[in-house]
Amino acid sequence: MDIGEGEALLNPRSFKVHGKMCTELAKLVDRISRIVPDIEAARPGFSSGIESLCLLNNTIEKARVLMQHCSECSKLYLGIQYSQDA
Structure with a gap:
């Protein structure tokens, strides 16, 4: 697998929780x-x-999976926080 071609990283703005670290x-x-x-x-x-x-290559792929997970969890966390505040 050539990880350098055509793969864009997640948008850094999608990291709401632990944003700086992600x-x-x-x-x-x-x-x-x-x-x-x-x-x-x-x-x-x-x-x-x-x-x-x-x-x-395997480590980079795992890091990308981790970043995707962080992005998805951030959205879930913010959704839960919003519903509790409403």
């Missing part, structure tokens, strides 16, 4: 995602390099 994670994932294609193009020829690249 926004910083999004920035970090974006920065790392930009260099992954260059690393993949270098084609690490030894097993530890390939394994590290696979781990990096």
